[in-house]
Each structure stands twice: as C-alpha cells, then as structure tokens.
Amino acid sequence: MSTLIYYFIPEDGEKENMNIFIISKDYKDIKLKDIKENFPLKGEFYFRFKFEFQSKDVWIDFSNENANLPKYKGEIIMKVTRINNNIYNDNNNN
Numbered sequence: 378m379s380t381l382i383y384y385f386i387p388e389d390g391e392k393e394n395m396n397i398f399i400i401s402k403d404y405k406d407i408k409l410k411d412i413k414e415n416f417p418l419k420g421e422f423y424f425r426f427k428f429e430f431q432s433k434d435v436w437i438d439f440s441n442e443n444a445n446l447p448k449y450k451g452e453i454i455m456k457v458t459r460i461n462n463n464i465y466n467d468n469n470n471n
Contacts, residue, residue: 380404382412384424384455395454404453410442412455421461427454 379401385391398417400407412424425436428447436456437447446453 378403380407380453382407382415382453382455384457386457386459388459404448404451405445407446407453408443409439409446412446412453413442416457420459423458423460425456425458427456 379399380403382398382400383395384398385395398415400411400415402411409424413422416422423438425438426447427434427436427449429435429449434449439446
C-alpha cells in the first residue's frame with residue numbers, strides 16, 4: 378500500500394498550497410525516518426506535522442525518528458522548514 382504525504386514550505390512562498398510525494402507504506406506505519414529518507418528535495422529540513430487537538434488545528438515537532446506520526450483527518454500533512462540552503466549556493470563556491 379502507498380501513502381500520499383502532503384507538504385508545503387512557507388519560506389518558498391507557499392501558503393498551504395500542498396506538494397505531494399508518495400511513500401510505499403500504509404500511513405499507520407510511516408515514521409519520521411521514512412519521511413526523511415523519502416523526502417523529494419535535497420538539503421536539510423525540519424518537519425512539523427499537523428493534527429487536531431481539543432478541536433484546534435496545531436503543528437507538532439518530532440525528534441524520535443521511530444515514533445508514529447500524527448494524522449490530520451486521516452492524512453499526513455507537513456509544514457517543512459529549510460535548515461540548510463547550501464544546495465542553492467553550490468555553484469557559487471568555486
């Protein structure tokens with residue numbers, strides 16, 4: 378089974394306009410390490426996950442790579458922050 382992972386990167390001017398990638402696992406089995414291994418962009422990123430808590434939409438951070446990720450209305454939705462932008466500067470470091 379495959380799962381669609383939804384994400385946006387606010388620093389890129391995206392305001393919850395979702396990008397998508399696929400992980401070949403059931404959504405119940407996806408861990409943070411799976412997100413990091415399958416994320417389609419190069420570089421270093423910080424991942425926050427959307428979920429509902431006490432009838433409010435909130436974002437949660439995870440450091441345990443083996444923890445089960447929260448779902449928001451049955452889907453994995455991430456807000457992604459770039460930690461390292463060196464991929465943009467590689468050609469300028471000659």
